Each structure stands twice: as structure tokens, then as C-alpha cells.
Amino acid sequence: MSDLVRVDNVGKTFTLHNQGGVSLPVLANVSFVVKEGDCLVLHGPSGAGKSSLLRMLYGNYKCTQGRIEFRHRNSWVDVAKADPRDILDLRRHSLSYVSQFLRVIPRVSAIDIVMEPLLLRGTDEKISRDKAAEMLERLNIPQRLWTLAPATFSGGEQQRVNIARSFIAATPVMLLDEPTASLDAKNRDVVIELICEVREAGSALIGIFHDELVRERVASRRIEIQSYNAAEAA
Numbered sequence: 001m002s003d004l005v006r007v008d009n010v011g012k013t014f015t016l017h018n019q020g021g022v023s024l025p026v027l028a029n030v031s032f033v034v035k036e037g038d039c040l041v042l043h044g045p046s047g048a049g050k051s052s053l054l055r056m057l058y059g060n061y062k063c064t065q066g067r068i069e070f071r072h073r074n075s076w077v078d079v080a081k082a083d084p085r086d087i088l089d090l091r092r093h094s095l096s097y098v099s100q101f102l103r104v105i106p107r108v109s110a111i112d113i114v115m116e117p118l119l120l121r122g123t124d125e126k127i128s129r130d131k132a133a134e135m136l137e138r139l140n141i142p143q144r145l146w147t148l149a150p151a152t153f154s155g156g157e158q159q160r161v162n163i164a165r166s167f168i169a170a171t172p173v174m175l176l177d178e179p180t181a182s183l184d185a186k187n188r189d190v191v192i193e194l195i196c197e198v199r200e201a202g203s204a205l206i207g208i209f210h211d212e213l214v215r216e217r218v219a220s221r222r223i224e225i226q227s228y229n230a231a232e233a234a
């Protein structure tokens with residue numbers, strides 16, 4: 001299996017410009033490699049910097065130190081250095097981010113939100129719609145909601161629409177930030193199945209899961225993200 005992600009000696013210190021320029025060191029010396037089919041679980045206490053690390057991987061937060069490389073179009077892209085256009089291209093083809101929150105677009109129906117990633121890839125409209133219906137059904141979204149905009153859906157329903165949209169068109173690398181956070185056991189099991197399916201198809205996942213049972217079922221490997229003071233002492 002070939003490498004898809006190489007993270008080398010990454011660190012992050014936030015500078016709080018609106019609070020007198022205070023420096024807040026969060027991460028130091030994080031290194032790992034992720035291969036096709038891997039599911040790397042980031043483990044560690046609340047506030048350790050797990051979500052920040054995912055945002056750095058996605059190119060939303062800048063690294064203060066180190067390299068984050070993704071395999072992309074048969075070459076390597078370092079998001080710590082890439083310009084915004086390269087990051088957008090990387091996201092279009094090779095990298096996605098799945099949070100527990102759906103970005104609600106006013107007046108766009110659930111099924112249209114779910115099928116959009118397939119349409120953007122050039123998939124036929126009818127095939128995209130059928131696939132979206134299948135995903136919504138798997139995630140137990142009642143059919144009467146499919147044509148409604150998710151703004152008024154419950155938190156768990158929005159989360160499941162978001163998961164349907166993310167997994168309908170899996171990318172080679174997927175970043176997951178607590179995707180099962182407000183789901184019941186039945187829907188949590190569906191997400192675990194989806195994760196296993198995309199891994200079998202060769203995608204790699206890097207995720208944060210608050211639930212030990214989920215971690216046990218999905219992880220091929222774990223790394224401990226220590227709180228900064230503990231990392232410095234070690």
C-alpha cells in the first residue's frame with residue numbers, strides 16, 4: 001500500500017492578535033505517515049489540539065513548523081507551503097473534511113445537498129439522485145424530509161445529511177472530526193460501515209472519535225496527541 005499522507009514534525013502556536021499578541025502553543029513534533037486503506041485515530045484529551053491538527057491538514061490553519069504532504073496527481077503537495085489555488089485543487093480531487101456540522105445552504109433541499117459532489121464530478125443527474133436517495137435511506141433520513149432544506153432539521157439529522165454528502169463521493173484522504181457525535185447507536189453503526197467501505201476501496205482516513213467503541217471498530221492505528229505541557233515534559 002502506498003503512502004497518501006506524510007506529516008513531519010508539525011507544530012502550531014496560535015498568536016492571539018486581538019488579545020495583546022499572546023502566544024498559545026498547542027502542538028509540537030507531530031509526525032506520522034498514512035497509507036491507502038489506513039484509518040488513523042487521533043487520541044488525546046480535550047483541548048490537546050486534535051481538531052486544530054485536522055484543520056492544519058485541511059489547510060485552514062497554517063503550521064508554525066513542519067511539513068504536511070499529500071499525494072496528489074501523482075506528485076506531492078505540501079499544504080504548509082501550497083498556495084490557495086493548489087489547496088483548492090487538492091480538495092477538489094484528493095482531500096475532504098467531514099465535521100459534525102452541516103453547512104446549511106438556504107433553500108437547497110437535503111437530496112440536492114447530498115448529490116452535489118457527484119454532479120461536480122460530472123456524474124449523470126439521474127444516477128446522482130438515485131445514489132443520494134440510497135445514502136439518505138441508509139442513514140435513516142425519512143423520505144418526507146428529502147426535498148426540504150435541512151435548516152430546520154434536528155442536529156442529528158443535519159449530521160447524517162452531512163455524512164451522506166461526504167461519503168457519496170469518497171476522496172483518497174478523508175478527515176473526520178467527531179462524525180458520530182450526536183448519533184444514536186443504529187446510525188453510528190451505519191457510519192462505521194461507511195468508513196469500512198471507503199477503506200476497502202483504498203481511501204485513507206484520519207479521524208477523531210469521542211466514542212471508544214467507534215475507535216475500536218474503525219482504527220487501524222492510533223496516535224496520542226498530548227496536551228502541550230505533557231509533550232514538552234516528555
Ligand SMILES: Nc1ncnc2c1ncn2[C@@H]1O[C@H](COP(=O)(O)OP(=O)(O)O)[C@@H](O)[C@H]1O
Pocket residue numbers: 014016024026044045046047048049050051052053
Ligand atoms: N483559532 C484559534 N485561535 C486560538 N486558539 C485556538 C484556535 N483554535 C483552537 N485553539 C486552541 O487550541 C487548543 C486546542 O483546541 P482543539 O484543537 O479544538 O482541541 P481538541 O480538538 O483536541 O479538543 C485549545 O486550547 C483551543 O482553545
Ligand SMILES: [Mg+2]
Pocket residue numbers: 050051052208
Ligand atoms: Mg476537537
